[in-house]
Amino acid sequence: MPAISMKVNGQVVTGEVEARTLLVDFLRSNLGLTGTHVGCDTSQCGACVVHVDGRAVKSCTALAIACDGASVTTIEGLARNGTLHPMQEAFREHHGLQCGFCTPGMIMSAIDTVNRRGKTLDEATIRHELEGNICRCTGYQNIVAAVQAGAAKM
Amino acid sequence: MENFAYHRPASVADAVAAMKKAKDGKFMSGGMTLLPTVKQGLAAPSDVIDLTGLKNSGISVSGSSVTVKAGTTHVDVATDKGIRQVVPALSALALSIGDPAVRNRGTIGGSISNNDPAADYPAACLGLGATIHTSDRKLAAGEFFTGMFTTALKPAEVVTAVEFPVPAKAGYAKFPNPASRYAMVGVFVAKLKDGSVRVAVTGAGPAVFRVPAMEAALARDFSAKALAGVTVDAKTLNTDMHASATYRAHLIGVMAKRAVEVAK
Incomplete structure (x- = not known):
């Protein structure tokens, strides 16, 4: 091999x-x-x-x-010395998850969005950017709020 | 997924040689279509020849043309400032493909070589009258896209670049499938600098096609109202679980008008 x-x-x-x-x-x-x-x-x-x-x-x-x-x-590579990455912390703070299965992908996509589009993201941009991430538990309201807050703190 | 031999050549000549040696080889660029196809067992190539090792990506913009190397990702086309200035419709089209992770990996060369009947890039190529550069020759878009998932490419021929003429104005509008974001119908309209008008439709038929009646109407008057009453025959269009041929024919009219309205 x-x-x-x-x-x-x-x-x-x-x-x-x-x-x-x-x-x-x-x-x-x-x-x-x-x-x-x-x-x-x-x-x-x-x-x-x-x-x-x-x-x-x-x-x-x-x-x-x-x-x-x-x-x-x-x-697994986001937290530093036991401190969550700002985007992880924002998902915790804003309850941007229910079962948590989609959360790792949501967070990695959200950070990619900030890397490409900056820290100030409006709701429409976030929703467009999350087109490739599906949550089956609940609505996207708290996820969008978490991404917006996490972006601002990155 | 069946196993295969993997090659990552560093030159076009080596890629072509690897393909000639393979029993049932496939070129792979971003892999956004090939990998799902192989995973589902719809294809089982003996060899996968990964073209990313060619490092053939990049965009050059001149006053009269935009040349996009085949390995350029959709995100790089969508965000290129030069393209946004001279063909904003191409930026918007690239930004509407798939989702961000797909746009980060998928390439223009891979998309047009696959020629999915619902892919976006074929509409831009045919709508602008692009020239497709390959390892062997140059082909007009009209000769390149020959049918459903088929192109004029020979088995060991690689797309190297796509050259688009800079139009006077162009626009793209699509009705995306809500799950896949593929076009159920997408219409690209362009008024070229010589005054000619091209209208290319993707998603509706077996492969991208032009609509001469719409082109004639828009050549007289490049406005949405000029398209009133110009219809497309549903007989040759696709029917599937997402839309009937009749509905697609209707959508072509609606999307064509929207494309003209957003053209700039």
Whole structure:
């Protein structure tokens, strides 16, 4: 099997994978980073969003081998010394979740949005940017509020 | 998902050579269509030839044309300041594809090579009269898109760039499928600098197509009201769980008017 190496949450990791191994499976099964979720597995729901070289990517629709040499950030890589990332803290503060299954993807997409569009986000922009992230518990009201507040604090 | 041999060539020549050697190879760019297709078992290539190693991305804008290298992602087209200045309709179209994570990864070369009947870029290519540059030749958009998921590309031919003429004005309007954001109907209208008008429709038929009757009406008067009464025959259009052919024919009229209204 081909050997790959990438930086995940700042740490260099290596592994052997089949060509068909998806990035999300490498993260979850090989590295035990189960914070990245598989919801739909058809690139619709966004629960699997991670950052690859600074950009949000659906890790269920990326080959691990194609990320050889890349720098990957997952939900586990956001907190610093036990302090939540401002976007995580905003989701807690604004109750931007119910069951929490979609939350890692929501947060990774929200941070990608701030990276591209800045810290001041209006509601319409946030809703457009969250098109690829689906929550099945409840409405998006608190998620939108959390993203807006978290963005301002980043 | 069936396993395959993976290649990541660093040059177009190596990519073409790898494809020629493969039994049933597929080129992959962003993988936004190919990977879901392979995951669902709808395709099982012997070899996947990843074109991202070509590092063939970038945009150049001149007074008369916009050239987008094949590996350029949708987000880079959507946010390019030069494109926004000379063909804002192309920026808006790129921003309407899929969702942010898909736009971060999907590329123009991959999109047009796949030629999904509901993809957005084919409408811009045909609507503006783009020239498709490949590893072998240059093709007019009208020759490139040949049918449902088919193009004029030979098996080991790679798209390298898309060259769009800068129009006098252009607009794009689509009725997106609420789940996938693919176009149920999308209409791209352009008035070119030589005064000619092109109208290209995606999402409605087996592949992107032009509407000569609308082009003639808009050439006389480039306004939404000029399209009143100009209809498209539903006979050749798609019917599926999302919309009937008759409904799609109706949507073409509505989207064409909206595209003219937003054209700039």
